[in-house]
Amino acid sequence: ERYFTIRRTDLWNIDQHISLSRYHHHFFSAEAIHHRDDRLIAHWTTYEARLFGLPLITETAENIFNRRNIYKITLVAASPEIDNLCTEVNNHLPCGYYAVVTGENYIDIQRSDVNKGCIIEQLIHHLNISSDQVVAIGDQQNDVSMFAAAGISIAMGNAPDAVKRQAGYVTATNEEEGIVHALEWLRCLTHPVTMRQRLTAAKDNESN
Structure with a gap:
């Protein structure tokens, strides 16, 4: 189980428990995103395939469930529904x-x-x-376990409040280049001389 794959019997079991066919969903292997041929392809699924640079393969549910290389199932839905849907699935x-929100329109089952x-x-x-x-550094519920394992945890400014509360620090949003701000802060944190130089330069500018 090199990629922490879901056992074939468990794929069938998950389907029995939550009736996967009720939701737009797709399956991840290391090589592709797999989509059932009895479901319409949601635009969120097409977007993820492009985002990860993976081929989108359409095949029967039976073929997918009999695979040995599926490591997660992703449900997709409109953002107002996502939190309630995650609770329902769990x-x-x-x-x-377990199911966890991984994006504005995504829930992963792993x-x-x-x-x-x-x-x-x-x-x-x-x-x-x-x-x-x-x-x-993260911005979704699936990043919280990462926060717990790291010495320094930073939530993006656009993260849900529940995620921010689990982080030691909060940076700016994605649109405000929060990653850049966080990395700059870390650089100054690990190099006090750099911080002093920046402060000195700032004071010199004020004097001028």
């Missing part, structure tokens, strides 16, 4: 799986032992570093 998923925090912990162990040397 209430009906079989044991060992194994309970698969999240960004687990991956960061594995990297920390592999690189033999401490969590204090790790910075996590």
Whole structure:
């Protein structure tokens, strides 16, 4: 299970529990996005295929459910519905799986032992570093586990309030180049001399 794939029997089980056909959804493997041929393709699905540079393959539900390489199921919906839909899905998923909001129009269903925090912990162990040397920046519910694993956690300004409350710091929004602001702050944080130089330059400008 190199990519933390969902077992074939569990794909069928998830479908039985939440009746996947009621929702617009697609499936991720490492090589492609898979879409059922008995459902219309939502524009959010087409967008994700372009975003990740993955081919969009249409095939029967049976073929998809019998695959060995599906690692997540993504439900798509209009943004006003997304939080309630996520709660509804979580209430009906079989044991060992969870749903989390990953974007304005997206919910991912994955194994309970698969999240960004687990991956960061594995990297920390592999690189033999401490969590204090790790910075996590995110803007969605699926980033919260990453915040818990990192020494410094930064939420984007456009993140939901619930996500911001889980972060140690909040930067500007995506449109306001929040990543750039966060990286600049981190650079100054790790290089006090740079910070002093910037402060000195600012004072000199004020004097002039």
